[in-house]
Amino acid sequence: MNELSRTLKTDEITQLVLKKTLDIVCGKWRLYIIFQLTDQACRYGELRRRIPEVSEKVLVQELKELVALGVIEKTTYGETPPRVEYSLTERGRKVLPILLQLKTVGETFLEV
């Protein structure tokens, strides 16, 4: 437990923790983007092809937020034209198994 958790009541920590979880999970395409990076890094253009339903503006915004949250990272290769790839961070990889299980929640209530 670090400084943050020593000063807060358990309830407050749980609320902070759940808020951070919801930041990562909630958002129409956020999980969907994360799942595209399960096996390997992916170029922006490839992500656009894989999720045709998402607009360019929304995809750029969601990628920016997932990078800011520390779930994915953006790597730019100094080539011409520059190559940009997105991949899961170490922490992103660590929580991936839990996120993948979230499909079971939807399946349980959809009965597919």
Added chain:
Amino acid sequence: MNELSRTLKTDEITQLVLKKTLDIVCGKWRLYIIFQLTDQACRYGELRRRIPEVSEKVLVQELKELVALGVIEKTTYGETPPRVEYSLTERGRKVLPILLQLKTVGETFLEV
């Protein structure tokens, strides 16, 4: 696989499944309310006491939606005054372990 899944492409099913997951999980207090019902049924008044930060209007709305989604159920006992209790449904209980793991996602990125 039922009728629904036979007609849809895998992508469409995944999107439907994730949308249902997000319906259940996303919402500032949804997970927090579900976690209050982990061990036993809970009266409305008790839920209000346990989550003082949530307004009456929001709590009533979130409970209504969680009932509509089939995650929790509302039982009214014909007493005077009538006693109303909320509890997890069988399907709610089934996905509870996955939902509880979502705390780990927030903890991983908050480092509490």
